[in-house]
Structure formats: structure tokens, C-alpha cells
Amino acid sequence: MLTTTKYVLVEVNTAVCKRLAELLRKSDIPRDEEGSALPGFPPHFIGNFFLALVAICHQTSPRHHPALEGVVNGTHLRGWDYLFARFESAARNDAALLEPPTWRELAAADIRNLFRDKEYGELLTDTEGRAALLRDLGQRMLAHAWKNADAIQEFCNGRVATGHPNLLDMLAEFRAYDDPVRKKSLFFLALMRNSHTWRYRDDDKLGPPVDYHEVRGHLRIGTIDVKSSELREKLRQGIEVASEEDFAIRQAVYDAIMLVSRDSGINNPSQLHYLFWNVFRSICTRQSPQCLKLSSNSTLPHRYLPLTVQQNDQRRCPFSPVCKSARIDDRFVEHVFQTDYY
Ligand code: SF4
Incomplete structure (x- = not known):
């Protein structure tokens, strides 16, 4: 059974993860797929x-x-x-x-x-x-x-x-x-x-790849909480974090996605990663997140657009019903860390 690990610096917020899982349980999440499968490549x-x-x-x-x-x-x-x-x-x-x-x-x-x-x-x-x-x-x-x-x-x-x-x-x-x-x-x-090139014997062990888009989005939704006031200040001021802080943030995001994957019944963290990553990089941008109204030139891939239709034909971020940052101005951005890991 997956347990929610406690971190000194960063913690998974299980209540928000459960609300997000409930929202996703009712949604038709597209399969994870690549735009091009390299046709004609040996x-x-x-x-x-x-x-x-x-x-x-x-x-x-x-x-x-x-x-x-x-x-x-x-x-x-x-x-x-x-x-x-x-x-x-x-x-x-x-x-x-x-x-x-x-x-x-x-x-x-x-x-x-x-x-x-x-x-x-x-x-x-x-x-x-x-x-x-x-x-x-x-x-x-x-x-x-x-x-x-x-x-x-x-x-x-x-x-x-x-x-x-x-x-x-x-x-x-x-x-x-x-x-x-x-x-x-x-x-x-x-x-x-x-x-469709490889298959795995232990497919369930394929966790989500966590990069800066994932970090920004999960900080904003609130699936993870930054417990350290010093780290929160670094995030607010854009001060570079230490490697153990980078690890704590990304490991917490990883655990949050695993939890949402299990609790939503989707049981496919990679499928969820594709959803999160596409929404965060297209809609939940650093400077201009489109929480309650999508821009007319949104770059969200078409297969995810049905998730954005809400009441009155108004399109908005699929996570806005549960996101802690949907109606505030002071939103987190991802931490600063020089790395070639992501
Ligand atoms: S509601 Fe806004 S802040 Fe929250 S995930 Fe969506 S775009 Fe980002």
C-alpha cells in the first residue's frame, strides 16, 4: 500500500490529493501517447x-x-x-x-x-x-x-x-x-x-517524470505543502534552492501523483503525468495562468480540450474546481535550481 511520506521540508497534502482524485475519477482522461511514433524509423x-x-x-x-x-x-x-x-x-x-x-x-x-x-x-x-x-x-x-x-x-x-x-x-x-x-x-x-516499442513486466513501477512544469502546477494546486518557511521564502523570492530542497520538492510531487493515480482509480501515473504536464505547460504558465478563462490561442493539445469545458460553454483550467490558487493573485512559481536533471 502506498503511504504518504512526511518530509521535513515538503509534505504531500493528502486532503487536496483526494479532492483532485475525486475530480479526475469522473473525467475521461486521454491515454498517454506521443504525437509522433517516428514512422519509417528502423x-x-x-x-x-x-x-x-x-x-x-x-x-x-x-x-x-x-x-x-x-x-x-x-x-x-x-x-x-x-x-x-x-x-x-x-x-x-x-x-x-x-x-x-x-x-x-x-x-x-x-x-x-x-x-x-x-x-x-x-x-x-x-x-x-x-x-x-x-x-x-x-x-x-x-x-x-x-x-x-x-x-x-x-x-x-x-x-x-x-x-x-x-x-x-x-x-x-x-x-x-x-x-x-x-x-x-x-x-x-x-x-x-x-x-509501442517496449513493454514492461512490472508496468505498475513506471512512475511519473517530475520536471519544473509539474512542480509549478502541484505547488499551485496544493497537492504538496512547503513546510519550511525558509524554503517558502526562497520560492517567493526566486532564490536558488539547495540540492536537498530540490529533491524534497520533486520527491513530494512524485508521491502526490502516485497517490492521486491510486485514489482516482486510474492506476497509471504516466497517463496522469501527461495530463498534468500538458495542462501546466500550456495553461498554468509562469506569468499568465488561465485559471477561470482559457485564452483563445491556448496551446493545450486538442485531446485535452474536452476536460476544459465547464458551465455556460466557458473553458477553464480542468483543475480549477480544486486548485488552491485558482482565485488568488500571489501564486507559486517553481523553484530555481541549476541542474541538467530536468
Ligand atoms: S487553476 Fe490556475 S493555478 Fe490552478 S492549476 Fe489551473 S491554471 Fe494553474
């Missing part, structure tokens, strides 16, 4: 595509810096969507990009060239750090004599977290995937499942 390249892309997917909208955006095949995209489309386009032209020997040799200039946009320029930050993560990935894959990600899956016999070896433990050997809250690992494993 199956053994799909794992390498996601393994490399997730390794460098962090901080795509850093504070005090323009967010990552650009145009790919005539479509304006931002953040993860831009990373995905640009990498897919490059990999279709040069399949060597999906091979560990290439990753081992990548330099910052290669990353800049890969993700530079003709119109918006070079918006991807920390290209040196991202290149180092890919070099480490390539080196360790080759040290294991793994040509592709499927070899890791076979080595772990399809187990996410049970027994030895398992996927979460093996992925943590890569520098890009050694986050104690395992954001990138859980994201990668969800992508592999949702693209």
Missing part, C-alpha cells in the same frame, strides 16, 4: 533516438533566457516539441546520429549546429554540458558493448524497477540519467512504452 533506432534526445532534454525554457523555439517543416514549435522535430529531421538525413560511436565524439559545436534555427537562432543553452552528457552516454554504451537501447531492455529482461538488473538502475549508470528522482529515466521509459 525499430532498433527508436530506442536510440529517445535515449539520446531525453539525455539532453532539460531547461528548455530557463529563467532570464529566451525559451527554445523554432520552425521545423513550416511548423512553429517550442521546447520538447522543437527538440524532437529538429532531432528527427537531422536523424532522417544522417542515421549515424543515432549510434553510440557518434555520440562519443560530439562537441558543443555539433549540438549548436543541430538545434540552431534559421529564424530564431541559437536558443539551446549549455551546449557544452549537453555534448558532455551525450559523450558519456556513447562511452558507457560502448563499454557495455550495447549498440542500441534495445540491448539494455534485453539485459534487464523488461523490468523497470524489480529484481536485478533493472532498467532504472542501469540507466542511472549514465551521467545524464543519474537523477535521484529519475525524471529522465521515467520519461524515457514512458516514451518507449507509449510509442
Whole structure:
């Protein structure tokens, strides 16, 4: 049975989680799925595509810096969507990009060239750090004599977290995937499942990947409470937090999602993560959350729009009936922490 862990710094608010679970129990939550399943890609390249892309997917909208955006095949995209489309386009032209020997040799200039946009320029930050993560990935894959990600899956016999070896433990050997809250690992494993590439023996162990969008939204809804006044002050003033504070916040969000997943009867934390993540990044933005009235140019994916229709045909945030911040002006934003974990 899942228990709600008490934290010195941050605590799961079980009452709010129960109200949210009740709300979601009555809703038709879309399945977790990816917009593109990489049509035409050789199956053994799909794992390498996601393994490399997730390794460098962090901080795509850093504070005090323009967010990552650009145009790919005539479509304006931002953040993860831009990373995905640009990498897919490059990999279709040069399949060597999906091979560990290439990753081992990548330099910052290669990353800049890969993700530079003709119109918006070079918006991807920390290209040196991202290149180092890919070099480490390539080196360790080759040290294991793994040509592709499927070899890791076979080595772990399809187990996410049970027994030895398992996927979460093996992925943590890569520098890009050694986050104690395992954001990138859980994201990668969800992508592999949702693209119908991998299946897991212990599917219920696939928890939610917690990033800054998830943190912002859960702080606002109130599924977690920041108990430390010092940490609350850091959040209010945008002061960088310590690594144990970052861990406490994200682990509490992780536990809150697991609790809501169980209590709502959905029993699929990854499905809930996709809902939360899409709503938080599209509607519950840092500066202009659309709590009670959605903007006419909302970027929420279409499959989630039915959840936003309320009385009188007015669209609003699906979480507004239970959210502690829906009717206040002074809302939390996510904590500041320099990291390549998310
Ligand atoms: S109601 Fe407002 S603050 Fe609450 S989750 Fe929705 S957009 Fe965010």
C-alpha cells in the first residue's frame, strides 16, 4: 500500500490529493501517447533516438533566457516539441546520429549546429554540458558493448524497477540519467512504452517524470505543502534552492501523483503525468495562468480540450474546481535550481 511520506521540508497534502482524485475519477482522461511514433524509423533506432534526445532534454525554457523555439517543416514549435522535430529531421538525413560511436565524439559545436534555427537562432543553452552528457552516454554504451537501447531492455529482461538488473538502475549508470528522482529515466521509459516499442513486466513501477512544469502546477494546486518557511521564502523570492530542497520538492510531487493515480482509480501515473504536464505547460504558465478563462490561442493539445469545458460553454483550467490558487493573485512559481536533471 502506498503511504504518504512526511518530509521535513515538503509534505504531500493528502486532503487536496483526494479532492483532485475525486475530480479526475469522473473525467475521461486521454491515454498517454506521443504525437509522433517516428514512422519509417528502423525499430532498433527508436530506442536510440529517445535515449539520446531525453539525455539532453532539460531547461528548455530557463529563467532570464529566451525559451527554445523554432520552425521545423513550416511548423512553429517550442521546447520538447522543437527538440524532437529538429532531432528527427537531422536523424532522417544522417542515421549515424543515432549510434553510440557518434555520440562519443560530439562537441558543443555539433549540438549548436543541430538545434540552431534559421529564424530564431541559437536558443539551446549549455551546449557544452549537453555534448558532455551525450559523450558519456556513447562511452558507457560502448563499454557495455550495447549498440542500441534495445540491448539494455534485453539485459534487464523488461523490468523497470524489480529484481536485478533493472532498467532504472542501469540507466542511472549514465551521467545524464543519474537523477535521484529519475525524471529522465521515467520519461524515457514512458516514451518507449507509449510509442509501442517496449513493454514492461512490472508496468505498475513506471512512475511519473517530475520536471519544473509539474512542480509549478502541484505547488499551485496544493497537492504538496512547503513546510519550511525558509524554503517558502526562497520560492517567493526566486532564490536558488539547495540540492536537498530540490529533491524534497520533486520527491513530494512524485508521491502526490502516485497517490492521486491510486485514489482516482486510474492506476497509471504516466497517463496522469501527461495530463498534468500538458495542462501546466500550456495553461498554468509562469506569468499568465488561465485559471477561470482559457485564452483563445491556448496551446493545450486538442485531446485535452474536452476536460476544459465547464458551465455556460466557458473553458477553464480542468483543475480549477480544486486548485488552491485558482482565485488568488500571489501564486507559486517553481523553484530555481541549476541542474541538467530536468
Ligand atoms: S487553476 Fe490556475 S493555478 Fe490552478 S492549476 Fe489551473 S491554471 Fe494553474
